[in-house]
Amino acid sequence: MAQLIGGDSSLLRRINSAVTLRALRDGAVLTLTQLVGETGLSRPTVEGVIEGLIESGLVAEVEPADEGVRQRGRPARHFRFRAEAGHLLGVEIGTHGARAIVSDLRGRTLGAYGRPIDETTEADERLALVRATVAELLRRGGISRESLWAVGVGTPGVVDAEGVVQLGTALPGWTGLDLANRLRRSFRCPVLVENDANLAAIGEHWKGAAIGRGDVVFVLAGLSPGAGSLIGGRLHRGFGGAAGEIGSLHLLGQEDEPSRLLSTTESALRDPLDEAAVARVLRRAQQGDHVAMDVRDRFVARLVRDVAALVLAIDPQIVVIGGWASGLDGVVEPLRKQLGRLCLRPPEVQLAALGDAAIAIGAVKLAFDHAEQQLFAVDQ
Amino acid sequence: MAQLIGGDSSLLRRINSAVTLRALRDGAVLTLTQLVGETGLSRPTVEGVIEGLIESGLVAEVEPADEGVRQRGRPARHFRFRAEAGHLLGVEIGTHGARAIVSDLRGRTLGAYGRPIDETTEADERLALVRATVAELLRRGGISRESLWAVGVGTPGVVDAEGVVQLGTALPGWTGLDLANRLRRSFRCPVLVENDANLAAIGEHWKGAAIGRGDVVFVLAGLSPGAGSLIGGRLHRGFGGAAGEIGSLHLLGQEDEPSRLLSTTESALRDPLDEAAVARVLRRAQQGDHVAMDVRDRFVARLVRDVAALVLAIDPQIVVIGGWASGLDGVVEPLRKQLGRLCLRPPEVQLAALGDAAIAIGAVKLAFDHAEQQLFAVDQ
Structure with missing residues (x-):
């Protein structure tokens, strides 16, 4: 613990308090003597x-x-x-x-709750359903809204x-939405909004497949793949928050559009969100339908190509690999193989550990990171 | 200037000295009074x-x-x-x-010297020619080798x-070469080695087309394109130093191999380094040869595709755009157009300002950055 010269005793108090609190937060139950030693x-x-x-x-x-054995003297x-x-x-x-997931100040999950929302739902109604989801989670957990220190929100699109x-083409009425401000009305604490793939990268780094790895690419594999990257353990958002938005890569070769790739007929699937039709195709592939298997393989090949471009750029x-397409038969192995062929130093390839x-x-x-700043910042 | 409590007066002296030196390095000629004000x-x-x-x-x-008018009293x-x-x-x-380029401690170029080396030259001979290039530069500038504070070296490959x-497939005998140690024998100062595209990104950020831009992708456009990226003004090397090594992207579609793309016949050009043959094709394209023009357009299209992948990944x-292929007719415009189509927020696209x-x-x-550390580091 650094000594400071006098003059700003309140700063010194804050530093000492933060150091002590951190020792307790990171450790378990400590005595005064242990705290003296730690701090x-x-x-x-x-x-x-x-x-x-x-x-x-x-x-x-x-x-x-x-x-067991009581110690003598004052405990x-x-x-x-x-x-x-x-x-x-x-x-x-x-x-x-x-x-929605709620945790304590150590980041330990206390409860989770989710509900389906139709893909065609407009923004206002969607936000109402999101608020209802949160309300239900808090109600079930007996957690008061006032006890929330910070809210993190993930959404598709460029935030x-x-x-x-x-830009948010995946959800109706989403482009231009001031999501943070719209949600802030429901909470007294800060609301932080981030792209979904970026948050998944952070999540897998925190508690999933990428623990302890500083340089991570998370691929949210779907009809339009997105990605989030950590560099040196920190989120790489890009200059305009659009890093990893590789969904348009397939435009470089029109024939590769997923709605066509996944079609077993001459006509494209409804683009971009017809996951039900895709699921039908994949089921048929699993049942050994050769046309469907070819279709699936073409789709996987495109996914592999998009991911390879990301990996070569970022190393x-x-x-x-997460997102619904991560469940496809044979996404991981072809990806490992292709990356081994393309990359000077192929990265480890893992399926997401946290799933949905x-x-x-x-x-x-x-x-959590926002709360950390509140707990441990001493510079104001 | 922060005050420190006593005890380590030599540290305090070093800090004061660094602060004073920085004021003089950044400014011009200063008086004592001005230095007191600055520091x-x-x-x-x-x-x-x-x-x-x-x-x-x-x-x-x-x-x-x-x-003009002399001031009274002691000057x-x-x-x-x-x-x-x-x-x-x-x-x-x-x-x-x-x-080779030599500069003073402010980074101002004092002299430059270059010489051709045949692409087939083996590593030992190549290093001898590099040493001779440096020796000639120093001789011409009347600069003693002992006055060098640090040497930076750029090379193709993953460093x-x-x-x-x-990995360095572009130069014979290069993979596995301990380049830093081989060159250190010729100098008494530190020798730092970095990938060429990475250094070009740094160079263009320092004195070229990307001054003041923190998030930069530099593309070294050639038969096998490489790239260097700055994120937040700092070099992004990647986990294994291979970030931006997009040269193998074309393997994803074999028909796109540059040696075939640039061939006007059925047989491929000699891969990977037949730039003379490429130059002939490009000359013919400039003269209006339609086959050669088609060939050039196909090559540019591939370059654009590779760069687009990088841009989507990094934002x-x-x-x-630098490297020899940056001189091709119509590299920049198709790239701007494609990126405008693909990117949610297309980046600015510029030709390299520093050329070769x-x-x-x-x-x-x-x-320079290494010398800065020597000049201004106070922590030891």
């Missing part, structure tokens, strides 16, 4: 800081577990971080539904730094 | 620091220019940064030649953090 602060300083933290509700004193006081002092909310707004959807340590929840979990992490 | 240090501190900097050769006292002392106290060297090792060429603010020198200038910047 490098003096015992009286820690005592003063702890009193303040208990008052603010962030720390609680706990009865030590009976350790040591034990403290813990009150992860229940606040809650974090992660919300996914998807083409076919909404999903700017202010949370406005600059990640790991590629994580990756985006909402990434949204929780967005809220 | 926030006391006059006696600046006086002490300046004496030390003059002793070390980094600062010189200069006679003030005659200002103010004037000081300047001695940019000539050391030199920086940037070297490009290319398929067809070597090029790891230690300066070893992990840069600006794309800078971009790589060597980027190499000088690599050396």
Whole structure:
């Protein structure tokens, strides 16, 4: 712990408080002596800081577990971080539904709730259904809205730094929507909006297939694939928030449009969202229908090509494949093979570990990081 | 200027010295009074620091220019940064030649020299020719080798953090070459090696078409295109140093191989380096030969496709096109058009401003940044 010269004792207090709180947040139950050891602060300083933290509700004193043999003398006081002092909310707004996850201040999931939403639903109604999804989750968990410290939201499309959807063709009425402000009306805490594939990358890095990997490409494989990248452990949004929006790559060769690729007839499937028709084709492929199998293979080949372009551009340590198309037979193996052929140093290729929840979990992490700043920032 | 509590006066001296030196390096000729104003240090501190900097050769006292009306009293002392106290060297090792640029400590180019090298030249001989190129540059400029503070080197291929060429198919005997160590024998100063396209991105950002742009993709357009990217003003090397190595993208469609694309007959051009044959094709296209024009257009279309993939992955603010193929008729316009079609937010597209020198200038910047650390680092 760095010493500071006098003059700004409130800054010093904040730093000492943050250091103590972090020791408790990262650890389990600690005694005063342990806190002195962890923080490098003096015992009286820690005592003063702890009193303040208990008052603010962030720390609680706990009865030590009976350790069999009682120690003599005054028992040591034990403290813990009150992860229940606040809650974090992660919300996914998807083409076919909404999903919300709530966690405590340590980021531990406390509950999840989702509901389907028809793909044709207009923006206002969709937002009402999202609000209802959140309300139901909070109700079921007995969590008050006022206990929320931050809300993270994931959505398809290009989202700017202010949370406005600059382009969102996957959802009706989405382009131009000031999503952050629209949702802020329902909460008293900050609402942060981010592209869905970006959040899935964050989610898989936090709790999924990419833990401990700094350079990650997450592919949200669908009819129009999107991707999110972490570079050095940090989200790469791109200059305009559009990094990884590779959905239009297929325009470079019109014949490769997914609605045609996945069609078993001469006419294209309804573009861009006819996932039911796609599911039918894939079912037929699984049943051994040769036309459908060819169709599936063509689609996988295009996905592989799009991902290869991403990988060559970014050179990640790991590629994580999620989204509904990740469930297709033989996405991962052809991808490994192609990347091995194309890349000077092929990355690891894994299926997403969090499945459908990756985006909402990434949204929780967005809220978690914001809460971290509130807890540990000392510079104001 | 932050105050530090006592105890480590040598650290404090180093910080004060660095602050003073930076004021002089960034500015022009300054008086003591001006330095006090710029640094926030006391006059006696600046006086002490300046004496030390003059002793070390980094600062010189200069006679003030005659200002017409002489001021009364003792004239103010004037000081300047001695940019000539050391030199920086940037070297490009290319398929067809070597090029070296030397600068002063402000990064101002003092001289350049290049020589052709046959593409079939083996590694040992190539290195000897590179050394001879550097020697000739230094001889012509009257610059002693001992005055070099750092050397930056650009080379085709994937270069790891230690300066070893992990893969370099463009030059014979290049894969596996410990280029940094081989060149270090010729210099007493640090030698830093980086991929050529990466350095060109740095060069164009420093002094070329991408000044002031933080998110840059530089495309080294050739038979096998490579690219370098800056994200937030910093080089994005990728996990394995292979980011932007998009040369193999064409393998995704074999018919697109450049040696075939650029052939006007049924048989492919010699791959990968038959630029003379390409030049003949392009000359014929300029003369209006329709077959050659078709060939050129196909090649440009492929280049555009590769670049589009990069741009979608990274979402840069600006794309800078360099390398020999940047001279082709109609590279920039088709690229602008395609990116406009494909990208949610198309980037600016510019031809490289530094031409052939971009790589060597980027190499000088690599050396410059290293020298900066030596000049201004205070943490040891």
